[in-house]
Amino acid sequence: MSIAQLLPPSDTEPGRDPAALTEAARISFRQPVSRSGFIDAAWWPRSLDLTVELPPLLDVLWTAGREVIRITYNIAAWDPAPRRMGIEGRTVRLGGFTTGDPVTVTLSDAGGAERIDILVIAPSTDPSLAERILLLASESDSPYRAGEILTRAGYPAVSRPT
Numbered sequence: 001m002s003i004a005q006l007l008p009p010s011d012t013e014p015g016r017d018p019a020a021l022t023e024a025a026r027i028s029f030r031q032p033v034s035r036s037g038f039i040d041a042a043w044w045p046r047s048l049d050l051t052v053e054l055p056p057l058l059d060v061l062w063t064a065g066r067e068v069i070r071i072t073y074n075i076a077a078w079d080p081a082p083r084r085m086g087i088e089g090r091t092v093r094l095g096g097f098t099t100g101d102p103v104t105v106t107l108s109d110a111g112g113a114e115r116i117d118i119l120v121i122a123p124s125t126d127p128s129l130a131e132r133i134l135l136l137a138s139e140s141d142s143p144y145r146a147g148e149i150l151t152r153a154g155y156p157a158v159s160r161p162t
Contacts, residue, residue, distance in 0.1 A: 054071065071095070
């Protein structure tokens with residue numbers, strides 16, 4: 001498992017805590033990347049605030065050449081978020097829905113050709129359990145859905161990240 005490390009941004013947005021933007025995005029991708037399976041990565045955000053958590057996550061993806069600019073998520077699983085955000089000079093569209101798995105977010109490009117399904121580990125998760133989930137989600141050609149990965153890791157059943 002590798003946890004992505006981020007460089008400090010060259011500038012910060014007004015009203016945003018600069019320290020929060022420079023923290024590493026705790027994410028693990030399936031290696032090698034494959035179209036098979038249901039989950040492409042696991043992400044362990046530090047809060048349920050997408051306005052704080054998305055910039056470091058998207059920086060990792062953009063650095064890797066993934067041009068995602070749309071994020072869909074279960075609206076009950078996160079703090080209220082705007083429909084659009086400006087991040088690193090790009091407009092990112094957020095879609096909160098009442099349907100969908102509360103432990104996943106989906107990222108896609110403008111045309112919808114590229115899709116990345118990410119299992120979200122609750123911010124309050126014990127670090128050793130979160131590491132097990134990150135490892136399981138990064139297994140090559142994993143056939144498991146988000147809930148199955150959480151169960152295999154020993155994660156207690158929950159209705160939303162906390």
